[in-house]
Amino acid sequence: MNDFRLYTPTQIVFGRGAEEQAGQLIRSFGGTRVLVHYGGRSARDSGLLDRVLRCLDGAGLPHAELGGAVPNPRLSKVREGIRLCREEGVDFLLAVGGGSVIDSCKAIGYGVPREGDVWELFEGTARPAACLPIGCVLTLAAAGSEMSDSCVITNEEGWKKRGVNSDLCRLRFAALNPELTYTLPPYQTACGCTDILYHTMERYFSGPEESEPTDSMAEGLMRAVLRAAPRALEDPRDYEARACIMWAGSLSHNGLTGCGRGGNGRIGDWASHQLEHELSGMFDVAHGAGLAALWGSWARYVMDAAPERFARFARNVMGTAPGGDSREEALAGIAALENFLRSIGMPVNIRELGVELDEENIRQLAWKCSFEGKRTIGSIKILDREDMEEIYRRAK
Amino acid sequence: MNDFRLYTPTQIVFGRGAEEQAGQLIRSFGGTRVLVHYGGRSARDSGLLDRVLRCLDGAGLPHAELGGAVPNPRLSKVREGIRLCREEGVDFLLAVGGGSVIDSCKAIGYGVPREGDVWELFEGTARPAACLPIGCVLTLAAAGSEMSDSCVITNEEGWKKRGVNSDLCRLRFAALNPELTYTLPPYQTACGCTDILYHTMERYFSGPEESEPTDSMAEGLMRAVLRAAPRALEDPRDYEARACIMWAGSLSHNGLTGCGRGGNGRIGDWASHQLEHELSGMFDVAHGAGLAALWGSWARYVMDAAPERFARFARNVMGTAPGGDSREEALAGIAALENFLRSIGMPVNIRELGVELDEENIRQLAWKCSFEGKRTIGSIKILDREDMEEIYRRAK
Helix, strand or coil, X not given: CCCEEEEEEEEEEECCCHHXXXXXXXXXXXXXXXXXXXXXXXXXXXXXXXXXXXXXXXXXXXXXEECCCCCCCEHHHHHHHHHHHHHHCXXXXXXXXXXXXXXXXXXXXXXXXXCCCXXXXXXXXXXXXXXXXXXXXXXXXXXXCCCCCEEEEXXXXXXXXXXXXXXXHCCCEEEECHHHHCXXXXXXXXXXXXXXXXXXXXXXXXXXXXXXXXXXXXXXXXXXXXXXXXXXXXXXXXXXXXXXXXXXXXXXXXXXXXXXXXXCCECCCCHXXXXXXXXXXXXXXXXXHXXXXXXXXXXXXHHHHCHHHHHHHHHHHHCCCCCCCHHHHHHHHHHHHHHHHHHCXXXXXXXXXXXXXCHHHHHHHHHHHCXXXXXXXXXXXXXXXXXXXXXXXXXC | CCCEEEEEEEEXXXXXXXHXXXXXXXXXXXXXCEEEEECCCHHHHCCHHHHHHHHHHHCCCCEEEECCCCCCCEHHHHHHHHHHHHHHXXXXXXXXXXXXXXXXXXXXXXXXXXXXXXXXHHHCCCCCCCCCCEEEEECCCCCCCCCCCEEEEEECCCCEEEEEECHHHCCCEEEECHHHHCXXXXXXXXXXXXHHHHHHHHHHCCCCCCCCCHHHHHHHHHHXXXXXHHHHHHCCCCHXXXXXXXXXXXXXXXXXXXXXXCECCECCCCHHHHHHHHHHXXXXXXXXXXXXXXXXXXXXXXXXXXXXXXXXXXXXXHCCCCCCCHHHHHHHHHHHHHHHHHHCCCCCCCCCCCCCCCHHHHHHHHHHHXXXXXXXXXXXXXXCHHHHHHHHHHCC
16 A cells, blocks of 8 residues: 545535535635536526525525536636636635536636636646635536546647646535436436546556555445446436435545555556547547547556456456456456446447547647657556557557 | 435545654644643653654644543543643644544543533533544554544543544544554454444444445445454554555544435444443443444344345355345354454453353443433434343343
8 A cells, every 4th residue: 555645625415405505504614705606508497506596695695606617617717707706705616517617616716816827727837825715516426526636627729628636626515416417418427427437447547556445445436336327327317326426426536546556656547537638628528438438448558567457357346257367357357348338328439439530630639648748647557658649549 | 325414624644654744734734732642651662652742843843741541531531631731722632542542632622622511512411612623643543533523431430431423523634654553462453453344334234225335335445354354463564454454444434434324313323332332331341342242242133124234244245155035144244244253353242252241230231321211222223221231131
């Protein structure tokens, strides 16, 4: 087990009607003027936004509203939010939506108390020094941003997608009501389940060494998601399945499944995520689907660095019959996961994602992902620009 | 899945040398004058206490010392700590030890800002309103008090052992260095592993309904402890085994394994714990050993209320071969756990614990545990005073 630090201060309020507690939660954390940030029309049309605003009114909390956060949330909206918060004297941000809205809030939270340009944090030329307190009413189980230290923003100038990690942006509270995800379309449900699985998998595949109890718990978490996903697709109003997916989404990205894991000086592998960030930055595809399209190619490319780890995944998560050597078991596990992904309507290559990559695209993606050849990615196997090109190529 | 709330704000610093960070952690949480509370001679003899005090000196933190916390920590020591903190103007408590020292710190933390007598909180006639901030350097993996909201104190007048639960006492940080548990004697190691297992089991057996991903993760956690305990007994310096046990100890009692569980309006069952509290209050036996001695009797007494749950435990945790009906599977699982307990040197009845119970003892224990007949305990099956007597009797 590697040394680790874990900090999960987000207060979780889970269950039917959890959103009704937003006002009193904001009060308990000292908020007095709130920016309510959301995405498209659905929050308003469903009546959720009105319910939340009434709840803030009931708690005597004045509020401003900002809609329009989009998947792969944009820097221009973040800048709009920062201006609005300053004008209105906002001291608490409430995200009503999924990971995109939360990440947009986090970036706004970093930006408001900051003198310099917020994008510098994402370029890595400056570190966050403060963040406005944030809470959320979650409507989409996927990104896990409600408990994570992560924030990913896309700069429309050059379509650069960049992330910054810091405990400062960890939410004060997350109100998790599984019923709010009943209306999620099947494709988005499947994308969310995929994203959740891969948040745990990125940590699980972060090196060959074992670390208990993290590994056994992570395997239990992944198996639970594998069982719940088809149930939620079969019956979108299956409360138990929706609840399992929602809670798994938070636990998969709050750091818990990474405790003691890591290798090559990195906690988690994250190569699949970084390869996917460029893909969805360039083609604006759904993040979960992009991960599904790339993962098999990544897994087969790196598995020889830790065949035992992939074999353990096959046995303990996918339940593929043991037999053959570790390499054969590993390959069977990778194929089993791809079969699962197909069964929930996810692509397992980039063509199935609806994107035709040519060699020029591949060169560009790897160029961006490697920060113009200046960084490597991955921990189970360190990948340079040429490795990245090959993984994109084999995922075509 | 039941509705739940989870709040785990304790910052975890895990690994070799974690205790060296205590000074800077206290500073980061605003502490300026520290009471260092510990137990017996071992903290001093091992050199740990000196190392911690030097670390506080290095961080420029003045400190007072209070030794002498004992297993089943006593109210008189708590009162001594409260007086000392007031005299010295202490604003941060540092526990160096295990659950007893931490619980003693929590009670001191409640007492310092309080006008009335601290025991009122444990009698339940008042609720905690504030608590001094607390951190710990853990030397014993067992009670899970380093992340829990629980504090149990024994009042020597009448040997009453009472607990109070509140988020206010949750630690600011816990420095977890598995190496500090290398010198723990085998019996204490086994008692610790038993306590850890039962913290998850109390939640797992809290009702017949299932809740994923909590159940699958809890099963992974329990399996990991079942594997690590014999390794730590075989080689007390097995870092991986000690690390697994230590981290499992924190996760088993921070609320995570209870998310969505519960029944009959109670989160977790806790009957075994409450029955044991009276036993160790009266006979001063080790808490883990007391749990081991009582559990089989409790389990066989209540299992018909949820045979499927016990059968799932048998299959997924104990790995006993499926076959027969749920009842037979359940009984096989209970027997398998008793075999495991025997294998690590734990008693599976009260005689093996070194205590000969007579009918008068049984009557007294149940009388106290039922608050003189005024409360029931348990959630998987509600138990009244007569049920308690019968469970003690069958555990003789």
